[in-house]
Amino acid sequence: MTGRLELSDIAAPDRIEYRLSGTLDGPAVLVLHGGHMSAQVDLGEATFHKLGYTVITPSRPGYGRTPLTAGPTPAQFADTLAAFLTAQDPEPIVVVGISAGGRTALALAEQHPHLVSHLVLVSAVGYEPWPHRSTRIAALVAFNPWIQRLTWTAMHQLAQRRPQLVLRLLMRDLSKLDGRRVVDDMPPAQQQAMIELVQMLQSGRGFLNDLRPATGNPAKVRAPTLIVHSRHDATVPLHHPTTLANQIPHAQTLISEADSHLVWFSPHYSTIDDAITAFLTN
Structure with missing residues (x-):
């Protein structure tokens, strides 16, 4: 982990724990982690560091020091994040949704399109029923x-x-x-x-909250979108990315040969790194 854990200035009960890393004066990337994780966990942030981004990694509700009251549903937490981001810098940013963090990333892009320049979904859970x-x-x-x-x-x-x-x-x-x-x-x-x-890894109160059904409308996403998923992912079935790809206008999809749900721990991650880099620089 790089960067120090901070607490947002938003008054309780909506206070967010977060971490900053990378070039702290660069354009911003918001990384929304998956289940059992928190702002302490770094997954794939080097991809954004090398491009000169400031990476903002918050703990989602129920994880770390972010209470469930900060947003019990992806839609509610998206509103809390929008207030947090607007207070920091109202410029549009790249939003990355990893695994169970995918629903919040989608909700943010759907509800606050003016804040999202690009959307990247990695091993992401969509609005389909999940898990088994x-x-x-x-x-x-x-x-x-x-x-x-x-x-x-x-x-x-x-x-x-x-x-x-x-x-x-x-x-x-x-x-x-x-x-x-x-x-x-x-x-x-x-x-x-x-x-x-x-x-x-810890589950806190966040993981059971992640298991609750969520609804949204991916067709409302206007930001350019890259969907990355492994065909060998046993945690989030392949119909999640394929359904999202059919719903999000002009979404690009990379179905990877990475060995598992954790695509970063695979010799195939270099291909994913290249795809994200090309997506953000082109």
Whole structure:
């Protein structure tokens, strides 16, 4: 993680925890993280740093120090973010939605089009039903606010003792490919980076909130849009990006060969990096 965690000046209960990184006087990118994450987590920010962007990474409601009251639904949090962004700088910015953060990114582009210059959706959840019923039931048990600390403490301890085992277990939910092969093919540096990511994961009250249905109208998105998704993603089915691509006017789509939902931990990420760079510079 680079940059210090801050709290926005917006009065409680809408206060947002966020982190700034990159060139702090450059144009802005807002990165909306996925489930079990917070402003502390850096996923793919180097792509934007090299282009001279200031990266703003907020903790979504229920994660980190951002309360659920800051926006219990993607539409409500989009309004809170709009107030925050307008107070910082009213110029349009790039908005990136990762995984469960995709719905908030969509809502921001739909409701406040004047604030969004470009929209990038990476492994993003759309408005289709998500997740599968069996996954939802398991999540309600393992990641409810009272149990999730025990769940993650056990996972963090296991990651210290048996990192390879933890990565293979994760890949059961993240990839359609054989988990052992995915991990074995991953360079040691990426394996270590993924273990470090695992050590930072917490669900707080945010993850169960992410599981609630959300509605929106992607056809209202006016910003140029790039949708990036792995065909091997076992967490967010491929019909999410394909449905969004059909609904968002003039959306571009990259269906990647990345090994899992976490596209950054794959030798194929360089292709994604190039695609995002071309999208933002052209």
